[in-house]
Amino acid sequence: MELHHNTVLITGGTSGIGYEFAAQLLQLGNTVLVTxxxxxxxDQTKQRLPQVHTFQSDLRDPAAIRELFARVTAQFPSLNLLINNAGELRKLNLQDSEVADITREVDINLAGPIHMVQQFLPHLLRQPTAAIVNVTSGLALTPFPLAPIYGATKAGLRSYTQALRVQLAQTRVQVFELVPPAVDTPMNDRFAGGEDMTSLLTPTKLVAGALRDIQRDKKTMYPGLAGVLRIMSRLAPGLVLKQLSKGLEPALANL
Ligand SMILES: NC(=O)c1ccc[n+]([C@@H]2O[C@H](COP(=O)([O-])OP(=O)(O)OC[C@H]3O[C@@H](n4cnc5c(N)ncnc54)[C@H](OP(=O)(O)O)[C@@H]3O)[C@@H](O)[C@H]2O)c1
Structure with missing residues (x-):
């Protein structure tokens, strides 16, 4: 897919990976809208990227998605690229019956993109070229005991994305999946809680690679360690789960 002169809507474009998509897509000559x-x-994003168009909208609320659709398509009828990027991750102890809002990540990371696609797809189908990019995670490839709901939502989003691609195969809407490994963003700052993050992939590098891949029509992207995880989770899923389960007890005790 050509990445010039498109009109792009990015959910969660004010931070981390979504912000970087916005910055680089603007540089390539696209019209960029972020939520x-x-x-x-x-407001901060608008200050840093004056050409960006901002829309306050909560993905958890299907009524807000309907309202977003009406505002965006009235102002930007040429919208042809949707990047479902926004997401949240919490470390959770499933034995803690006091956890508030237990399906929070399901609503944001899985139901959110599904509602976005349902709302925006008829519009995308009318464009001469269009695409949907869903941002899943390396943690879609294996269970992750420390953030069990997050992993489940990303595995679900990955399955949905593959099925969507098959259903849209005879249309002009292409479906991409970006499977990031750990990336140095505010989400990971909150997750790591002060650990050294210098070895992580930067959002700049992740997004530059993803945009190159989209331009080459590479439908599923496994940057960096996500590629290793992909192979290992097929060859030795039990071993991967064991590795990701290390240190679970003390981590849960510290929540
Ligand atoms: N960082 C990683 O290591 C990593 C690895 C694999 C996959 N990913 C995935 O990459 C995506 C981006 O992550 P990130 O690391 O860039 O996260 P981030 O820095 O925390 O940014 C998340 C963005 O999503 C927005 N957002 C969160 N909940 C929302 C909601 N309910 N409605 C609308 N917007 C919402 C946030 O803005 P507001 O708070 O203002 O709403 C923010 O702009 C996520 O889907 C994440 O799961 C990240």
Whole structure:
């Protein structure tokens, strides 16, 4: 897919990977629209990237998605690229019956993109070229005991993305999946809680590679360690789960 002169909507474009998609897609000559919940973060993004168009919208709320669709398509009828990027991750102890909002990640990471696609697909189908990019995770490839709901949502989003691609195969809407490994973003800052993050992939490098791959029509992208995880999770899924289960007890005790 050509990545010039498109009109792109990025959910969660005010931070981390989504912000970097916005910055690099602007540089390539696209019109870029971003969403987020926090108006202060949207204003900050507008200050840093004056050409960006911001829309406050919460993915958890299907009514807000309907309203977003109406506003975006009225102002930008040429919208042809949807990047379902926004997501949240929590470490959770499933034995803690006090956990509030237990399906929070399901609503944001899985139901959110599904509602977005259902709402925007008829519009995308009418464009001469269009695409949907879903951002899953290396943690879609294996269970992750420390963030069990997050892993389940990303595995679900990956399955949905593959099925969507098959259903849209005879249309002009292409379906891409970006499977990032650990990336140095605010999400990971919160997750690591002060650990050294210098060895992680930067969002700049991740997104530059993903945009190159999309331009080459590479439908599923496994950058960096996600490629290793892909092979290992096929060859030795039990071993991968064992590795990712190490240190679980103390980590849960510290929640
Ligand atoms: N960082 C990693 O290591 C990593 C690895 C694999 C996959 N991923 C995936 O990559 C995507 C981006 O992650 P990131 O690391 O860039 O995260 P981030 O820095 O925390 O950014 C998340 C973005 O999503 C927005 N957002 C969160 N909940 C939302 C909601 N309910 N409605 C609308 N916007 C919402 C946030 O803005 P507001 O808070 O203002 O709403 C923010 O703009 C996520 O899907 C994540 O699962 C990340």
């Amino acid at each position: 987020g919940r926090d108006q202060a973060k949207l």
